[in-house]
Amino acid sequence: MKEAFFYEKLEDNKVKCNLCNHHCIISQDARGICGVRENRDGKLYSLVYGKVIAYHIDPIEKKPLFHFYPGSASYSISTVGCNFRCLHCQNYTISQYPKLYKDIPGEDFTPEDVVKEARAGGCQSISYTYTEPTIFLEFAYDCMVLAHKEGIKNVWVSNGYISESALRFIAPYLDAINVDLKGDDEFYKKICGARVEPVMKNIKLLHELGIWVEVTTLIIPELNDS
Ligand code: SF4
Incomplete structure (x- = not known):
């Protein structure tokens, strides 16, 4: 905590x-x-500082990033929790866990542990992924600062709903990001419990800040394919 x-x-x-x-x-x-x-x-x-619920070495293309150190490995971590409640979430058992239960599960990691594991696995980057990295920003930030000192890149896989001030705060340590652009505003309201406009603004801002941006849209027939 x-x-x-x-x-x-x-x-x-x-x-x-x-x-x-x-x-x-x-x-x-x-x-x-x-x-x-x-x-x-x-x-x-x-409540999730250092409480890592998932860690794995993934190909960078699984993030998915197709134009950022292609062929490299990325040490990928997450905690429980998410600021969205997408009805189609493939990681709902960890992303929605805190909305159902009071406890915060996870293995104790320090930022040093994360960077050490990334190095040991021959990873060129650390990815903050699986759930939404915004909600574990305090831990991600400490890992990101240390990763840069060790010559390791930082990648976020995000819904792009972070506030502008928080985004500007992490920007010096963020090398690449994949943002999910999920649909129109109606889709965001009905399916995700959010709005599209802040996501669109953040995609533009990320580009202006010189961060490598790739955008993913998951097509769900009849919901966001027209
Ligand atoms: S504003 Fe803060 S507390 Fe509310 S969902 Fe976003 S990160 Fe969580």
């Missing part, structure tokens, strides 16, 4: 999380939409 970045204190011991575009207002002892950020006595905490 670690005190969260990107929040402000409000009256009545409430806090406002500014990590993603939901900007949740969270009462005492409650959690945000992602289920992994909790208000304890007027302070917001990340």
Whole structure:
């Protein structure tokens, strides 16, 4: 557990999380939409810092990134939790876990452990993936800073719903990103519990910031194929 970045204190011991575009207002002892950020006595905490639920060496093409160090291996990690609730999520057992259960499962890793494992596996990059890296930004950020010191690149596989301030904060350490552009605004509202406009804005901003961007759209017949 670690005190969260990107929040402000409000009256009545409430806090406002500014990590993603939901900007949740969270009462005492409650959690945000992602289920992994909790208000304890007027302070917001990340419950998933260092709690790695999945780690694996993947080909970079599985992220999928097809034009960023092709043929290389990427050490891939995630924690539980997500700020979306996509009805078709293939990783729902870990992404939606905190919305169903109170505990936060995961193996304890330090950023040093993550970078060491990436090196040992001959990986040219570390990918923050499987769930949504925004919701474990505090841990991802510490790994990313250390990875760059060791000459390892950083990759996010993201829904692109991060707030602008948080995106600018990680940008110096982010080398490449794959953003899921899932459909139109109706699709985002009905299927994902979000909106499309912040995602579109972030794709443009990522490009302006000089980060390598690839965009994926999963076609679901009759929902987003017209
Ligand atoms: S990161 Fe979580 S708590 Fe923060 S605004 Fe997004 S959904 Fe809400």
